[in-house]
Structure formats: structure tokens, C-alpha cells
Amino acid sequence: MSFMVTRRKFLQTASLAAASVPLAKVVSAETGFVRDPFTPPGSFEGTQTVTGGVCEMCFWRCQLVGKVRDKKLVKLEGNPKSIDNGKSICARGNAGIKLLYDSDRLKFPLKNVGERGKPAWKQISWQEALDECGSKLKAVQEKYGSHGIAMFPHGASAKYPMDFFEKVVGTRNVSEASFFQCRGIRDSAYMATFATPPGESVDMPNAKAILLIGCHFGENVHVSHVKAYLKGLENGAKLVVVDPRYSASAAKSHIWVQIKPGTDTAFLLAIMNYLVEKDKYDKKFVAAHCVGFEEFKKGISHASLDWAAKICDVPDKQIQEVAELLVANAPNVSIHPGRHVSWHGNDFQRMRAHACLTAILGAIGVKGGFVKAKGVKVKGISWPKGEEGGEHNLRLMADKYHYSPPGTPTELIRDACITGKPYPIKGCVIWGQNPMQTIPGQQRTIAAMKQMDFVMCVDVMPTDITMYADILLPEACYLERYDYIKTGTQWNFADKHQQYIAPRMPLVDAMFERKDEVWITNEIAKRMGYGDKIPVNSLEEKINKELSAVNLSIEQLKKEDGIHIQDGKDPYGVAEDFEVLLYNEDLADNGYPAVPTYIPVEEVPKGFTRLVYGRSPVHTFNRSQNNVWLHNAMPVNPVWLNDEIAKKMGLKDGDEVGLVNSEGVKSSSKTVVKVTPGIRKDTVYMAHGYGSKNPMLTVGINAGADDQELITKLAIDPETGCNGMRNNFVKLVKDGKALDIPA
Template sequence: MAFNLTRRKFLQTASLAAASVPLSKVVSASTGVTKSALDTTGTAGDKTVVGGICEMCFWRCQLVGKVRDGRLIKLEGNPKSIDNGTAICARGGAGMKLLYDVDRLKYPMKNVGKRGAPKWKRISWKEALDECGARLKSTVDQYGAHAICVFPHGASAKYPMHYFERAVGTHNVSESSFFQCRGIRDTAYIATIDKAPGEKVDMPNTKVLFFVGVHLGENVHISHIKQYIQGLQNGAKLIVADPRFSASAAKADIWVQIKPGTDTAYLLTIMNYLVKNNKYDKAFVEDYTDGFEEFAEGIEEWTLEKGAKVCDIPAEQIKEVADMLAANAPNVAIHPGRFVSWHGNDFQRQRALACLTGILGAYYVKGGWVPAKGPKVKGVSWAREDHDSDYDLNYDHQKDEKIYPFSPPGTPTDLIRDCAITGKPYPIKSCVVWGQNLLQTIPNQQKTKDLFKAMDFVMCVDVLPTDVTAWADILLPELSYLERYDYIKKGTQWDLSKEHQQYISARMPLVAPMFERKDQIYICNEIAKRMGHEDKIPVKTIEELVDKSLASVNLSIKQLKAEDGIHIMPGKDPYVMPEDFEIRLYNDDIEDAGYPGVPTYVAVPDNPKGFARLLFGRAPVHTFNRSQNNVWLHNAMPDNPVWVNDEVAAKIGLTDGDTVGFVNSEGVKSATTTTVKVTAGIRKDCVYMYHGYGSVNPLMTTGVDAGVSAQSLITKLAVDPETGCHGMRNNFVKLIKNGKVLDIPA
């Protein structure tokens, strides 16, 4: 998909989505009941239902649904929202096509064929739950709780994840949203400022936006994009470091076409220049940082010349970037990023971003890093039991230390896979997959398949028949986010130039469920009963779960419905520096664990001869693989053209629109093909594709074989040493045209 907007047109067009107005109220003279102005008359049977919270991506915008005769006919942003307002993205609007997808799972199914090539037999819920409960309990009885591994993802997976962790007692839980996305970011910032960062930068009020690999405009997280737009409209300068001409790079004042994997070197060079030239915030560093002398000494080798050589960018451009940041500090927004698992040296890069924010004095100031002071809502879940830590795979008992000391919550995926495949240090025999498509999220698909082959039992819970569901023994159909209660969304007014406000909302169904789909509380509780944990069940229904959580802030489902699905209250001033705030530029705990206490560049392998580095990212109208079967979104972006540098394309005989396949440096070929996008907007040593395409399950009749699965080509494992998270951009590919493998020129 081409991005042809100019900066001016982008701002003018996008500003239309930035407006948000509260709902007016209508009071009935006869009953005195306050009703939403949305409940207007119209076509017979039409009504507006409040309380929707989107889950077409994890940003979870607030929705209302237009319903006619019990059928959802349109989704819109909730006008009362101070988050996304009336705006939703293409994916949000297309949620209807997920709800009514003809391929959706409808009934419990049993695989009477073999894993990976299933033959499905419809069974009753009782039979399905009996088998799941019996097989999982048998695993625990024979091997112990640690013999179950769990791969959850999404709002509906939280309750069952806590069941298996807390009540059953397995440590072997790995969630992709942490390990493959933001986990490294969070643990690196916690090691630096003792707080996870989120995307908490005050973009509307900043003077400079600084992005490293951040491509806003392609992820389309509505409230975040609105902040970004406001910042640009208010005159903020934009600096983007990215190997390709992303949507953000197209709006940038400075585009740094950096060599992949060298981002930490780039940041160290900027910081060393600021320190050496006394362009950092000395007063802030004196008051709020620890370890500055060790930090300055640790980065002093990174001269402009060295940084330029390593990063393959001009030294003068690095200086220009550093000077622009210094001239506008502290009102600079150093974006922490998201989906930061890139090259296996990512913890150090995220530490460097946090430290750069610190030496510029850009914490808790307008236009800098500002935590969102949202309301606190008490969650309700399974009670935490004491369980034997001897089976924690991330702990080396001989050395009495963690293997990956700065791992995100859960267990690093490869520790689980290796244990399951080898049976060492103990057997893992059952696997529960809840809303996570492992084959499209974790590097080296064959290794994941080998995990499933080693299992005695595999249970999957999902909305659609994704690739991973083909490996299940029992497949259970779950309600979609439009048919159930669950998620409590809370937050703060994002435009911090306005009056500070907070909000609380809860996901509520917009329509009644169809077929035999069930919610996560029912499924998990019924399995818990069969596994002998009925006395530990914390709530009986999903409505009880939500109401108990809301009760902690004196709210209820009934009250939220009366308030159009969103409770708004006064907020708190976010620009207040905590008394105990400290930035650990040098962290002796990290050094004591055997890693550099000062952010340090770790080089990654260069391209093998004839290969280009495979890069990938988000598509504006898809959420990786989870939306690939959506008919509307498929029609908008049916495949993922590969970006190839124009000079490289000319040398190897490629033209725009050519059909190509791929082979990676380990000999793995793509199962499908895609088209070529010839562009000057990418480095010569890289190619780029949108991630999530190339589904292989034939039950996904829209998404199957559409585009190329970048994940299938990510076979080379590079694990971040501090966190245990996989790098996802360490594979190299050649293109195949008409059966001929094309070498990429050096």
C-alpha cells in the first residue's frame, strides 16, 4: 500500500478524527429516567447499545453498536470517550465482519485425525469439558502441575491464565504480548526508572518527537495517533530513525536511515556527544540520576565518527539530531516504542532510550515522558497459592540465580519449548493455548510444531480456526469481544493541555451470542471443577467478575450503562515529580547479574553474501495475523508486497508488481508468493513486509495463502540475554522469481 499523503494533507485530514464531544442527556418527563441522546428513534427495531470495547487490536477503543432486530449493523466510537472519541480505525469498524465471520468456531470440536492435519468431529460441551478436565488432571496427577504449559493472549485469557498459574501451579506460562512485543521495554525501563513506560509521552505538548523504529500511522492506535497529530499540528519537530521510509519517516524533519541492529550505538553516540559538549541537563542529572560518572565513562568511546561508521549514517546527521534534542530539552518526547523485540540486543537499547530521556531532563515535564495517572480498579481473580519453585525453568538451582534475570512476567518461550521437546529437566505433557496463535508469533515454526508433537494433550480456545488450532485435540469456541463482558478499561485524558480527567469503562456485550460459544469464565470454571478446584473458584459468572471489579471504585455494570458505558471523573496533575524518583544511568544490579550496568551496544551478525535482512512491521488495516480472515480488511489489503530498494531491483531484474517467493539463509522457503514494491524508501541491504499474512489453515477461507508469512522465514533464534525474549529481525532472505533464486548485491 502506497502512502502518498504530504505532511500538510496528513495533518489536515487526520485532525478531523481528533474531535471528541460528550453525549448530551435526555430526561423523560414521565419516568425521570436519564437516557442517552444516542437512543433516538429511527428504523423500527434500531437502537444504540453502549459499553463496547474494541479488541481488533490491543488499544481497545471505546465503542457503541448500532443494532437492528438483534443484529449489529455498525460500530462507532463512543462520543463520550475522552480516549478515542468518535473515531475508530478500519479494523475497529470491521469488527462486525469478525462477529459474523462464516468461518468462526461455533461448536466444541474433537480432532479424530492427527495434529497438524485434523479431522474435526462436533461434540457436546459436556464431552469436551469432561475430556479437557480429565486429561489435564491426569497430567498433574502423573507428572505434577509443571507438566502443563500455557500460552495465553488477549483480555479473555487473563482469568484462565491466572487459574493455571495460581490454582493449578504451573510456572510454564508465556504470553506473546510480553515476550514478543513490549516485555523488554517494560523490564528495561523498570531497571532504569523503576516504572514500566507504556507509551507515556506527552506528544501534544512536545517540541521534538524522537522515534527509533516507531512507525506511528501504520499501527493506527487511535488515541495515540491523535496525540501524535496534535503534536505535529502544534509545530513539533519529528526525528525518525528507521531503515525504511515509514509513514512516520514521511512526516519527519530528519529521517535517519540507520543500519538495522545498530540503534543502541546511535543512541550512545547521541548521549556521548551531549555529555562531552555539556549539552545535557546538569541540574536534572544532579538531582534525579544515579551513576552519572560511571555512565559517562562507559559511553565515552562513542564518538560521532565511530557511531557514524557503525550505524552507516553521516556523522553530521547524528550531531544535528543531538543538537535539536538539546536545544528543545526538556520538552522532548523520547518514545519508548512498542513491539521492541528486534535483534536480541534489545534490553540495552531500551535502557539507552530511558537514559537519554534522563540526561535531557525530560521526565515529568510538558512534552516529555509523563505517566498517565489513571484510576485504580481492583481486579478479581484466582487467589495466589504457594507453589514449588523448583520447577521454574527460568531458575538455575546450581548457581542459585535466574537464567534471564530481567525476564518479563511468565517464562521465556524457548525454555518451555526446549523442556517440552527434550523432556529435560522434566516432562511437559499437556498444552493449553488460549487466544494465542503460536505459529504466527514465535520464531521457528518447526520448533513450535515439535512442542505440540511431544504433548499427550493439546487444548485450544479461540474465536477463529487460526493456524495453531489445527494442532489441538479439543477445540473450544469462545465468545468474541462484541458478545461478552470482561475487560475493565481505565485511563486518563490524553491531551494533557486540557483539563485533567480520568475514565473507567467495562466491556459489555453489544449483541447476544450465537451458536454454542461460551465465555472464558464458564469454560475455565468448568475445567476447574473437573480438576478438583471448585472450592477455589472466585466468581461464578463473567458479570460477577466485572461487577466485583467495578465495586472497588463504587461502580457497577448498571451504573456504567446509565452513564453511556463510560464513567468520567476529575483527573490528577501528571506533571508532579515524585519525591523518590531516580534514574539509574548506571545500574549495579544489572552488572552484578553479569551484564553491562551502563547501556552497551552489542553487534549483530552482518548479512551473509547475497542475502538481505528481512524486516517486518504492522499494516495499517490489519493486526498482524488476527485480522487476516476479515473480509473487509482483506479486500483493503489482500497481500503484503515486499519492499525492495530500487537500485537493487534494477540490478537483479525486478520490476514493480513482479511475483516472488523467498528462501532464507537456513534454506527455508516460503510456501506462497507475493508482489514486489520497488521503492527508494528502503536500505539496499534490507527487504520489508507486513507481518501476519500467509495463514495455512484451510478453514480460514479468506486469509489462507494470502500473501507470504514473514514468520515462516524467521527461523534463526537470537535470544536477548538479559530477558530471554526472541529477536525477530535476525533472518536473511533471497528472492525467487520464476524459480530462479536472486542474489542481493552487496
Template sequence: MAYNLTRRKFLQTASLAAATVPLAKVVTADTGFVRKPFTPPGSFADTKTATGGICEMCFWRCQIVGKVREGRLVKLEGNPKSIDNGEAICARGNAGVKLLYDPDRLKYPMKNVGERGNPKWKRISWQEAMDECGSKLKAVQDTYGAHGISVFPHGASAKYPMHYFERIVGTHNVSEASFFQCRGIRDTAYVATIGTPPGENVDMPSAKAMLFLGTHLGENVHVSHLKRYLKGLENGAKLIVVDPRYSASAAKSDIWVKIKPGTDTAFLLSVMNYLVANKKYDVEFVEEYGSGFDEFKKGISHATLDWGSKICDVPAAQIKEVAEMLAANAPHVSIHPGRHVSWYGNDFQRQRGLACLTGLLGAVGVKGGFVKPKGPKVKGISWAKGDHGGEHNLREMADKHHYSPPGTPTDLIREACVTGKPYPIKGCVIWGQNPIQTIPNQEMTIKALKQMDFVVCVDVMPTDITMYADILLPECSYLERYDYIKKGTQWNFADTHQQYISARTPLVEPLFERKDSVWITNEIAKRMGYGDKIPVASQEEKVDKELASAGLSIAQLQKEDGIHIQPGKDPYGVPEDFEVLFYNEDIEDNGYPGVPTYIPVEEVPKGYARLLYGRSPVHTFNRSQNNVWLFNAMPENPVWINDESAQKLGLKDGDRVTMVNSEGVKSITSTSVKVTPGIRKDSVYIVHGYGSMNPAMTVGVGAGIDDQRLITKLAVDPETGAHGMRNNFVKLVKDGKVLEIPA
């Protein structure tokens, strides 16, 4: 570079203007600017409040408003009109602003001109991206059949594409992480016991006692859920927390049952057997609504307090104390159904146990019990349902997992991908899910992805899985799109009964070339030859049509500050056809225990501890890893270790460690040690969703340890096909030295 030449000098002497090709010739005619008369300060539009937001930093979906100045979102708050979360939103809800303006967010359609897993991205037009998706997916469909396409959806915006691939294209190979690695077992077990998925519908504000099995509210934050819980405590409810760890909930409990992991069903059976044997259950309720009680009574008669005590490693007296506390407060007890329940591969039976305990205590439809809200009806609009037969349904072909959640167990799909049997799966659509982190055994997931003919990912952020896409598409975030209809009732049933309906509307316009899922799906459908089956032309039309079924519209909701409120209905009372199947003959006919049964899990090998994981109140697993505000609130996930064990190992608070599991898999990253008496000696605990290996996550990459990497041993719940993820054992490694965990 000729530094002796200054700009001034250059401009004075340059003959550029006289050059054969003037500079002006090679620039586009227009700039990105237009003339606009200046509005002098003082008359500047002030910050406006945009209503109609529905949060999506987690699935609870609080109602929010945005403070918008000159098109820029500056702050999020709870919608003051909300009768659910009210004005409150959590840390994650607040940090939505950071997600919106994260420089790492996906901005344009991109094509991978490198290889899967080691991508080279190139920005392309939507036209090219859609042509590529349409033709490649069509080619897979033509060559391998519709079942050659697998779909991994997650979140509200993924429903529309999921329905397209299931109902129109006709593949059964759809697997939602929220079912198979989270709550699916709970829902199908409750359906098989009390005929309905439970949600988190326990009337905690009016409860006299609450039982949490692993549920750690406080670390698991959903605003109106917490309001119910805290109101219950405020009203004097007793709290029983069963957890190997002194969780945030355990810290507020009257009884903390420091249970041995994996034995929860034995604990429930012991409690129930005590209640039955001592006639401390709700005889009248069981007679009226119970079915198969005699078989149940007989089937659990072995579960004495001593039996339970021995298995669960808790005093018999404590099991009795729990049973007595529940009986004394019945029927006004909240037996919390849990949410993330895919733990040990024996989970369906445990969830059946929770539903049976609810019935045994008569805690249904009464104050403090299991009470479903009576919310308003709004009809969903989506692709028309079509019958594609069960011929290629992997679950039916395997004749197992008869209580599988909707869709196909992830495991069966992945197995077919890797082996090509019973048929090849060569197309993959990933929409808002990160199967690298949601599904155990990452090596196998990567193998499944690498053998695909085509992989498309749609997301708002780059995640681990997006590195394996051929085409990567940027979706509007929840702050920039229409989609979800949020409806329900006032959070506390003790208040005047009210119902609300709200619909997600954009708080700001989408930036860059981000598109919504209705647009993207429709464009793909057109190119696959299904243009005539498109149910709605746009997301606005979809939402408007849905609202019309409740006599509302987007315009009307906007007039009502984003939330329509109408008189509600008393939710109490037991539905007429309600039944508790204490013993379920169908379950038995399908080859599983018909009475809730404890199935032991693998014991912790000598020198190891069981790896437990849970939630952080400021993160939604890996989805929020890259959010600077949240990252700063909790930059890593310290590993909890029992204080006596730590002392023997010479570990102290803050020491850096890595982990190695019993199959020799090592964590890539390290974390700090948290020494505490609040965990059993046979277990260690970390918060899930850290240690991302995707370097595109500029903030979150390499921070803390990724538990999923260490979950290599798969327990599959036989009834549901969902994954048990707490059967892996680890040792800690400090300064290169592997530490034997003392028994």
C-alpha cells in the same frame, strides 16, 4: 435419480402417509419457531445504540458503541462520550462486525478425531468437552506435576485462565506473546532504569521534539495514540525518525536517520555521549535524580560521533544534528519507548539506552516528556495468589534471563517440551494466541505440540495453532462478552484533567454455543478439583465486583452510556522517589553490561538482505487475516526493495516473488514487489501477519508471504529471554530463479 417423476406427481401418488413408519414419527416434536403476533411495519423498533463496547481488534481497546437492529449488529462507532478515542475508530475497529459474523468463526466445542496438524473435527457437547479437558489436564498434572502444563495466553479474556493455571494449578510455564515477542523487553528495561514500565506514555501533544526509534505510527494505528502524535505535529513539534525504511512516520519527519539495522544502541550511545561531552544534557535533573552517572559517562565515552557514524552507516553530522535538536528542545521531548521491541537479541540494552536518554534530557514529568497519566483506581478480581515455589521454574533453573518479563520465556518451555529436560511438559493450553506465527521456528513449535499428551485451544477464529488441538473451544468475541475494565484519562494532558472508567459489556448476545473465559475456566477448575477456589461465578459478577471497588456497577455504567467520567489529576511533576539508574549495578552483578552497551549483531551475508517486518494500519497481524473488509483493504504484503537494487535485478513494481532464507527455508506463498528508494539496500521489508498456512482461514489463506516462516534463526535477548526476530536474511526468487541481492 428418477427425473421423470415430478414433485406434484409424486405427492399425488405417494403412499408415504400409509407407510408403516410415517415421516412425522422421526422428526422432533418442536420446530425452532414460536408464534408471535406480528408487529406491523412502522412500529418496528428502530436501530438501537448499544453502549459499553470496548474494541479488541488491537490491544489499544477503544471505546465503542454498536448500532443494533433486531439483535443484529449492523455498525460499530466510537463512543461519543469517550475522552480517549472519542467518536473515531480505525479500519480494524469498524471491521469488528465482520469478525462477529465471519462464517469461519468457531461455533461449537469440537473434538479432533483425526491427528494433530491434520485434524478431523467433530462437534461435541460442552459437557463432553469440559469433561475431556478436566480429566486430561488433571492426568498430566498427576503424572508430571503442575509444571507439566504449559499455557500460551493472549488478550484480555485470557488473563482469568492464565491466573488459574499459574496461581491455583501452580505452573510457571506460562508465556504471553505480548511480552516475549513484543513489549516485555521494553518494560523490564525501563523498570531496571527508571523503576516503571513506560507504556507509550510520552506527552506528544505538548512536545517540542519527538524521537521515534523504529516506531512507525501511522502504520501502527491506535486512535488516541495517533491523536497525541498528530496533535504534537500540529503544534509544531520536530520529529526525528530512526528507521532503515521510509515509514509513514519518516514521511512526516524533520530528520530521517536511515540507520543500518541492529545498530540503534550505538546510535543512542553516540547521541548521549555527544550530549554529555558537550554538557548539553540536563545537569540539574541528572544531579537530582540520576544514579551511577559517572560510570555511565565513562562507559559511553568511546561512543564518538565518528564511532557511531561508522557502525550505524549514517553521517556523523546527522547524529550531531539529532543530538542538537533534542538538546535545543529539552526537556520537552518525547523519547518514544516503542512497543514491539524484540528485534535483534540486543534489545534490552537499547531500551535501557532510550530510558537513559529520557533521563539525560530531563524529559520526565514535564510538558512534552515522559509523563504517566493519573488514572482512576479499579481493583481487579481474579484467582487468589498462591506460592508454588520456584523449584520448577525453568528460568530460575537455567539461571539466565534475569530480566525476563513475567512468566517463562517461550524458548525455555519449547526446549523442555522437545527434549523432556529438565522435565517433560505434556499438557498445553492455548488461549487466543497463535504460537505458530508468534514464535519463530515453526518446526520446533510443531514438534513441541506433537509430543503433548493433551492440547486444548480456545479462540474466536481458527488459526494455525488450532489445527494442533485435541479439543477446540469457541470463545465469545469482545462484542459478545463482559470482561475488560478500560480506564484512563483524557487523551491530551493540555485539556481539562478528567478520568474515565468503562467496562466491556456485550453489544449483542453470543450466537451458537460460544462461551466466555470465566465460564470455561470455572468448568475446567471444577473438574480438576479446584471448585472451592473459584473467585467469581460469572463474568458479569467479576466485572461488577471490580467496578464496585470504584463505587460503580454495570447498571450504573449503562445509565452513563457506558463510560463514567470524573474529575482528574494533574499528571505532571517528577515522583518523589524517582531515580534514573544510568549505571545499574544489579544488572552487572547478573553478568550483563551495567551501562547501556552496543552489542553487534550478525552482518548480512553476501547476496542476501536482512528481513525486516512491521505493521499494517488495517491489520492486527494474523488475528485479522480472515476479515473480508480488511483483506480487501490490503490483500497482501508487498516486499519493499531498494530501487537501485531492483534495477540491477530487473525487478519492477508488481512482479511476483517468493523468498528463501539463508538457511534454505522457502516461503510457501508469493507476494508482489514494491520498488522504492525508501529502504536501505541491505534490507527488505514486509508487513507481518500474512501468508497463513491454515486453510480454515478461507479469506486469508495463502495471501502474501508469512515472514515468521522465514525467521528460523533465533536471537535470544540474554537479559530477558525474549526473541530477536530481525536477524534473518533472505533472497528473492522470481520465476524459480534465486536472485543475489547486490550489496
């Protein structure tokens, strides 16, 4: 087994994502290539270009066109009309075609006639599957109450069923991985500071400086976002990257801060304290918009450069250099809010520090700063709010995690499942999420699943969690269904202000017995006695109704090549009443630090190293592991090991290893070592989402090692209840022997 992606290839992949992938012939929107299909050369001769695709190989949702021949999709490309991704799509977007036609995909409803975790599947009819789902969930509801049901949704197609279970069935036990294991802390912390979730709203193309903390563009590829980042660099922005690893972004940086993991808040506090002490903050912005400056100033006054340097294990002069670089380019500075921020269980405070630094630099509403796009809003149509539920809210009952993102912290749900307290949870609906590889503590997830009376999963592909389903339902994928209406603006705010509306429309028909979320949810609703509450009869009807609110229709969108574009609004400027809570009194009232505060993380025990993880440019975590094109591009997730440490251990590049954590949990599959000077001595890194265990995944099974399997120690963020996942320590295992990691 060997790692096939070199650093050069990584960087090439990154720049490819940002480069245009031209259509054979660009046809203007006015011409309308649906009505007048062009003939591409080579193997695409005889294909028809179908518009209206919206990618879901990741959450970025680039707009697509598909080349179709004999009702079969043969190629995907960016929609040339798009003012977002344009003609470009990334490697994963291209490989969507291999997901569509993956022979391991779920094709028919399946019933588990074996046991949970060791399933034996029997093909059954939709009638039988739906009857069983409806009756079993109803039985749980009648015996334990609506709160006896939990739901783990993910992705665009999970919204409609999530609304059904939350609003109509009435359970509050809904936990989205995107909130509780990813960006929820960021959104909550910015809400507690700016009163708005930040998204990825930094104006990088027009920035004079960009600060990335743990963000690795190039390995983390979202097309228009990477375009914005590269445009900023092309325009001369200075780049500061704070990362224990020499990431693709660090390789392009002017300053690389090789920080000790978990100490970023101390780094940010020292920068802010330096700016305040030296009188280098934006006094005008602070006076006009910031609340609690004096308390803030006092609260961070201990954070000297020297104090932070010792904690962060970086030179004090380098922290000063970063502070000076930021202020020299203020206010046109992009302090990127990040995306996956659930790291160490102290992350709400770090994200508050991001927001406060942005504010004291005055980098809000100005070119290059924190600027929210002014896109058009299309209201979704979903289930009416029911009478039930409400009081069985685990978060309120626990009286903690007062800054939780929407939904219920995963850990509270899982704990109730295992202990039966404060009430039993006996029915589980998992829709597009794979809690085995998104939630740390796999054995606890297994225990939660095993005690259920009934588990149903709906997905496009088999995953590690679908092995625990009683009934497994096959869903149409994003290329075969209507669903999400993507809205946004032109990717570069320096260009003409425009807005777009792009509903997802099928490029091909669904094959086998796959169904979409509206059909499946409605059928279950009827069987649970909620047929009278059904809001729409089909996804097409839902999208048409939603579009009608903005005077559009599917028919009209087809005429417009899948994307409606209209005049937009200037995104710059700050409302007079915009407030930044540098000191948040409400936080203090709830017993949390009111000023951003560094909370130390556990030190690495002797003989171990800290495990951190991140994205691969060619995978969307476990969701793409079985995709044969993407698998060939990066079949395993090498574990990055410092070269000096590797030498002491006698390990060399490409050696096959397993891992064992400080609680004795071993990885059940292996990966290879990547020996590099580009990582700290106290840290190892691997891409997340490898090492699937489901034998139905003939390509992805046991490919690489599963980092989540090794994340057994939980670090719950006190303000939000989200799971921090970088507080686990490992050794490498070679030839069956666990090797101590030297200092």
C-alpha cells in the same frame, strides 16, 4: 495478485484514524442515548445505539457504541462520550463487525479426530469437550506434576484462565507473546532504569520534539495515540524518525535517519556521549535524580559521532544534527519507548539507552516528555493463590535471563517440551495466542506440540496453531461478552484532567455455542478438582464485584452510557525520590553491562538481505487476516525492495515472489514486490502476520507471505530471554529460482 494500498492511501488511512468520524447526531452523556435512542439516517434507520463496547481488534481498547437492529449489530462507532478515542475508531475497529459475523468463526466445540497439524474436526457437545479437557489435563498433572502443563495466553479474555493455571494448578510455564515477543524487553529495561514500565507514556501533543526509533505511526494505528502524535506535529513539534525504511512517520519527519538495522544503540550512545562531552545535558535533573553519572559518562565515552556513523552507516553530521535538535528543544522532548521492541537479541541495552537519553535531557515529568497518566485503578478479582508450583521455575533453574518480564521465556518452555529437560511438559493450553505466528522457529513449535499428551485451544477464530489442538473451544468475542475494565485519562494532558472507567459490556448476545472465559475456565476447574476455589460464577458477577470497589456497578455504567468520567489529577512533576539508574549495579552483579552498551549484530551474508517486518494500518497481524473488509483493503503484504537493487535483479513493482532464508527455509505462499527508493539496499521489509495456513480461514489462507515462517535463526536477548526476530536473511524467489541480492 496485486497490492491495493498505495502510499497515499496509507497516509489517508492514518489521518482518517485521527479524524473524527461523527455520529449522525451527537447525543450528550446527560441525555443518555440508551434511554433515548436517536434515529440515524440512511441504512441505519431503525437501529438502536447500544453503549458499553470496548474494542479488542487491537490492544488499545477504544470505547465503542454499536448500532443494533433486530438484535444484529450493523455498525460500530467510537463512543462520543469517550475522552480517549472520542468518536473515532480505526479501520480495524470498524471491521470488528466482520469478525463478529465471520462465517469461518468457531461455532461449536470441536474434537480433532485426525492428527495434529492435519486435523479432521468432529463437532462435539460442551459436556464431552470439557470432560476431555478436564480429565486429560488432570492426567498430565498427576503423571508429570503441575509443571507438566504449559500455557500460552493472549488478550483480555486469557487473564482469568491464566490466573487459574498459574495460581491454582500451579504451573510457572506461562508465556505471553505480548511480553516475550513484543514489549517485555521495553518494560524490563525501563524498570531497570526508572523502576517503572513506560507504557507508551510520552506527552506528544505538548512536545517540541519527538524522536521515533523504528516506530511507524500511520502504519501503526492506535487511535488516541495517533491523535496525540498528530496533535504534536500540528503544534509544531520537530520530528526525528530513525528507520531503515521511509515509513509513514519518516514521510512526516524533519530528519529521517536511514539507519542500518540493529545499530540503534550505537546511535543513541553517540548522541548521549555528545551531550555529555559538550556539557549539553540537563545537569540539574541529573544531579537531582540520576545515579552513577560518572560511571555512565566513562562507559559511553568511546561512542564518538565518527564511531557511531561507521556502525550505523549514517553521516556523523546527521547524528550531531539530531543531538542538537533534541537539546535545543529539551526538556520538552518525547523519546518514544516503542512497543514491539524484540528486534535483534540486543534490545534490552537499546531500551536502557532510550530511558537514559530521556533522563539526561531532563525530559521526565515535564510537558512533552515522559509523563505517566494518572488514571484510576480498578483491582481485578481472580483466583486465590494455591499451594502448588514454585520450585519448577525454568528461568530460575537455568539461572539466566534475570531481567525476564513476568512469566517464563518462551524458548525455555519450548526447549523443555522438545528435550524433556529439565522436566517433561506434556499438556498445553493455548488461549487466544497463535504461537505459530508469534514465536520464531515454527518447526520447533510444531515439535513441541507434537510431543504433547494433550493440547487444547480456545479462540474466536481458527488460527495456524488451532490446527494442532486435540480439543478446540469456541469463545465469545469482545462484542458479545463482559470482561475487561478499561481505565485511563483524557488523551491530551493539556485538556482538563479527567479519569475514566469503561467496562466492556456486550453489544449483542453470543451466537451458536460460544462461551466466555469465566464459564469455560470454571467448568474445567470443576473437572480438575478445583471447584471449591472458583472466585466468581460469571463474567458479569466478576465485573460487578470489581466495579463495586470504586462505588460503581454495571447498572450504573449503563446509565452513564458505558463510561464513568470523574475528575483527574495533574500528571506532570517528578517525585523527589525518583531515581534514574544510569549505571545499574545490579545488572553488573548479574554479569550484564551496567551502562547501556552496543552489542553488534550479525552482518548480512553475501547474496542475501536482512528481513525486517512491521505493522499494517488495516490489520492486527494474523488476527485480522480473514476479515473480508480488511483483506480487501490490503490483501497481501508486499515485500519492499530498494529500487536500485530491484533494477539489478530485473524485478519490477508487482512481480510475484516467494522468499527463502539463509537456512534454506522457503515461504509456503507468495507475495508481491514493492519497488521503492524508500528502503536501504541491505534490507527488505514486509508487514507481519500474513500467509495463514489454516484451510478453515477461507479468506486469509495463503494471502501474502508469512514472515515468521522465515524467522528460523533465534536471537535471544541475554537479559530478558525474549526473542529477537530481525536477524534472519533472505533471498527472493522468482519463477522457482532463488535470486542473489546484489550489493
